Amino acid sequence: MAERVYSFTIDTEVAPALIDDMFRYMIYYQLLPRPANFTNIGMLTHEKVPILTFTLLGPAGTWFVHVKVIGSTPILVEMTPTPGTPSTVLDELKDLIITSIQIFEERVRRTTLYFAWTEEGVHHPEEYPRARQRILDSLFSESMLLLFIIFMSLSLFMFWILGPLTPIMLMAIQLLMVLYSDKIVLRMGRWRITEENPNVYLLQYHLPYPEYRRVAMSYGPKILARIKDEIYQLTLGRGREIDCKVAQEVFQKYGITCIPELMVAKKVDVYSLVKEAASRFGLPVPKITISNIMLPNAAAAGPSPSRGTILITTGLLVQLEEDEILGVLGHEFSHLKGRDPLAMFALTAAEYLLRIYVLWPLAVYLPFIYYFLAFSAVYFIAKFFEAKADLEAAKVIGEPQVLAEAL
Incomplete structure (x- = not known):
């Protein structure tokens, strides 16, 4: 046999x-x-x-x-x-x-130079994840669990300052942040992706380690920005796509040893991918923004599908293929369709008001027990939303194995 x-x-x-x-x-x-x-x-x-x-x-x-x-x-x-x-x-x-x-x-x-462009010609430097950026991305996206934790901590201090007005003030602030989260996340991105500006172009050059060390020590952000702009002017600026041969000539002009076999160019039609995911979920195409950061991530924000924003990082576009990106987008559209940010706001608001007006003695005299139970309940529900988004994306988009590997 x-x-x-x-x-x-x-x-x-x-x-x-x-x-x-x-x-x-x-x-x-x-x-x-x-x-x-x-x-x-x-x-x-x-x-x-x-x-x-x-x-x-x-x-x-x-x-x-x-x-x-x-x-x-x-x-x-x-x-x-x-x-x-x-x-x-x-x-x-x-x-x-x-x-x-x-x-x-x-x-x-760790030894790769990354460059990203769109056809609109506005250049932004490639960034690597900083603590502030990671916090902002978590604050206004996904299940907003971090937002709940921050407001729970903030309320302990504000209550002694504002007294009885604290619950109303905090809920009003949090509601405004949720209602305008789509606009806040939109401003976090560097490029707007539209039907007229649908593509993101990527160039990776895997430098040998000695050359990478020399480049890192000798070339600052301004020189790398000039290299990026020259590549754009010789390709996209003339109606051509990113070309490794042109990039090689520009690198050599600036004294960077270039091995063509270590260079990879990639074009991603982001708008079509988002449109396809929206179509499968029966939702309108949301606003799309690209954050030029090498951390692979995507996030959905907004109080409803009609006011949604999808943020995608260039790191995600570099590391994943189009079928994997589509699966990740399906996960985010599940959050939008289910209005998960609003659901989490309702949950945290209910917990907060219940704690202040009903369970205050328990929170004061048995704080460890109360906060452990409260955090556990919110964490469980937040993870439920994530699991629901995974399952719905696998069902609607298909190819669950691809989705599992991407996430």
Whole structure:
């Protein structure tokens, strides 16, 4: 009986020229340190495509799995188990391979130059996540759990200043923030995405580590901004798409050693993806804004679907393929459709008013018990909203496995 082959693909942002290095990383850090589990480890090249092969051994040799990882685009993995191999082993092996690739991607990102543009020609520098940005993103998006925590803490101090007016003031402020959260989040972004300006263009250059150190020490934000502007003027500014050859010439002009094989250009039609997700949920297309930050994230805000805003970071566009981005957008549209921000406001408002006017003695004399119960209840409901969004996105968008890997 012929052995059955199980195969799957993995999308990666790693440049084709670095696939060899990625396979070596997997060999030296994942496979060789576990000789009791892995054997027949090797690398070969077929038609200029690198291939990693190894065998996973079962206990006492009762079964084994031959594995072939082909460095194509996307990466193709073929697993051939012998009879008697537990099905859970294949799932664990798949997770190991995906995790190893993700770890290598993270290592590569540390020495990568990223540039992003839209066709409107307004340039903003690429940013890396700062504490303030992460707090703002959490405050006005998703389930707004952080907003509840901040208001619970703030109320303890304001109550002694404003007295009986504190509950009314706090609820009014929080309600205004929820009602205008779409406008607040819209202002957090750098670029507006519209039907007339639908695309985001990305360029990644994976520098060798010595060159990256030299660039980091010698080139400040102003020089990188000039490089970015020149690439734009020679491509999008002339009605052409981002071209690696043009980027190479600009890099060399500024004295940056350029290896074309380590450069990747990408175009993402963000508006079409958001429109497709909105269509599947039966909702109008919300306002779309792009935050030029390398932290992969997306967020939905707004009191209702008709007043929704979707914020997407360039980091998400870099790391995910279009089917994965669509799944993440489905998660956010579930929040909009369910009016989850308003639901969380109603929950936190009810808890606060109940605490002030009914359960105040318990909150004062048994604060640890009360706040533990209150936080636990709100946290559970917030996680329920997240799980609901995941399930609804998987049902409406389809491809739950792609969604799980993206999230």
